[in-house]
Amino acid sequence: xxxxxxxxxxxxxxxxxxxxxxxxxxxxxxxxxxxxxxxxxxxxxxxxxxxxxxxxxxxxxxxxxxxxxxxxxxxxxxxxxxxxxxxxxxxxxxxxxxxxxxxxxxxxxxxxxxxxxxxxxxxxxxxxxxxxxxxxxxxxxxxxxxxxxxxxxxxxxxxxxxxxxxxxxxxxxxxxxxxxxxxxxxxxxxxxxxxxxxxxxxxxxxxxxxxxxxxxxxxxxxxxxxxxxxxxxxxxxxxxxxxxxxxxxxxxxxxxxxxxxxxxxxxxxxxxxxxxxxxxxxxxxxxxxxxxxxxxxxxxxxxxxxxxxxxxxxxxxxxxxxxxxxxxxxxxxxxxxxxxxx
Numbered sequence: 001x002x003x004x005x006x007x008x009x010x011x012x013x014x015x016x017x018x019x020x021x022x023x024x025x026x027x028x029x030x031x032x033x034x035x036x037x038x039x040x041x042x043x044x045x046x047x048x049x050x051x052x053x054x055x056x057x058x059x060x061x062x063x064x065x066x067x068x069x070x071x072x073x074x075x076x077x078x079x080x081x082x083x084x085x086x087x088x089x090x091x092x093x094x095x096x097x098x099x100x101x102x103x104x105x106x107x108x109x110x111x112x113x114x115x116x117x118x119x120x121x122x123x124x125x126x127x128x129x130x131x132x133x134x135x136x137x138x139x140x141x142x143x144x145x146x147x148x149x150x151x152x153x154x155x156x157x158x159x160x161x162x163x164x165x166x167x168x169x170x171x172x173x174x175x176x177x178x179x180x181x182x183x184x185x186x187x188x189x190x191x192x193x194x195x196x197x198x199x200x201x202x203x204x205x206x207x208x209x210x211x212x213x214x215x216x217x218x219x220x221x222x223x224x225x226x227x228x229x230x231x232x233x234x235x236x237x238x239x240x241x242x243x244x245x246x247x248x249x250x251x252x253x254x255x256x257x258x259x260x261x262x263x264x265x266x267x268x269x270x271x272x273x274x275x276x277x278x279x280x281x282x283x284x285x286x287x288x289x290x291x292x293x294x295x296x297x298x299x300x301x302x303x304x305x306x307x308x309x310x311x312x313x314x315x316x317x318x319x320x321x322x323x324x325x326x327x328x329x330x331x332x333x334x335x336x337x338x339x340x341x342x
Contacts, residue, residue, distance in 0.1 A: 132336030215252030
C-alpha cells in the first residue's frame with residue numbers, strides 16, 4: 001500500500017500542535033500521520049520553507065493526456081461497451097495494457113458515468129419532424145389552454161407481469177428466499193384492457209373491453225361515456241379538444257365518421273408521441289401501485305384498477321396538465337427527438 005498524501009491543511013495542523021507543545025506521539029495519535037512527516041514539517045518551518053507538496057510527487061499516471069483523449073474517442077464510438085471491452089480495444093490499438101479500473105477512472109475524471117438506458121419508442125425522421133411542428137404550433141399554449149383538452153388512451157394490464165421494476169430488502173444470504181422473486185408467467189396469467197380519459201380537473205370515465213380493438217369496438221367502448229363526459233365538463237360555448245393517438249382503430253373510417261357526426265373536436269396528434277399524452281403517466285402510477293396488491297386473477301386485477309383510478313387525486317391530473325408547456329419546450333429543444341425527461 002502506498003503512502004497517504006498529506007494535505008497542506010494537515011501540515012498546518014501538525015505545526016500548530018507542535019508549537020502548542022504536544023509531543024510527536026500525541027500529534028501522531030491525534031492526526032494519524034507518521035513521525036517522519038511531523039519531523040519534515042518542523043524542519044521546513046525552521047528553514048522557512050513552504051509546506052506545500054512539490055509537484056510531481058506520487059505515482060506517475062499510466063496514460064498521457066493525449067492517450068486519455070484517445071480513450072474517450074474509443075468510448076464514443078460505442079457507448080455501451082464495458083470497461084473491460086474498452087481496455088481490450090485500447091490494447092489492440094496501441095499494444096499498451098491498462099486495467100478496466102484505470103479505464104473507469106479515466107472516464108469518471110472526464111465526467112462520464114454509467115447510466116441505465118431508458119426504453120423509448122423508435123422514431124423515424126418524419127416522426128421527429130411531425131413532433132417538432134406540433135410543439136412549435138402549441139408552444140404558446142399555457143395551462144389555461146391545455147385544461148380544455150381531454151386526454152384519452154388505452155392500456156393493457158396483466159395479472160402477474162408488472163411493467164415497472166420492484167425492489168426488496170434482504171441480507172446477502174437470503175438471495176434464494178421466495179420473497180426475492182416476483183412471479184412471471186407466459187401470457188401474464190390473464191390480462192385486461194381498459195380505455196380511460198382525464199382532464200386537468202381529474203380522472204374521467206374508465207371502460208374495460210375485451211378482444212382486439214378495431215374501429216367498431218373502439219366506438220362501442222367510448223360512445224356511452226365520452227359524450228356525457230364532455231357535456232358534464234365543458235359548456236357549449238367553451239372550446240375543448242379530444243386527444244387520442246394515431247392507432248388504426250382511432251383513425252379508421254368508421255371512427256372518424258362517428259366523431260364528425262357527434263361533433264367531437266379532435267386535436268391533430270403527432271404519431272409515436274406517448275410522452276405528450278399525460279394520461280400515460282396515470283397508467284404508470286396504477287401499474288406501480290398494483291405491485292402492493294395481492295392480485296391472483298383477472299377479477300382481482302379489474303377491481304384493483306378501478307379502486308386505484310378513483311383514488312387518483314385531481315391535483316395529480318392538474319400537475320400533469322401543467323407540465324404540457326414544459327413538454328412542448330423540451331420537444332423543441334431536442335428538435336422533436338427523444339428526450340430523457342418525459
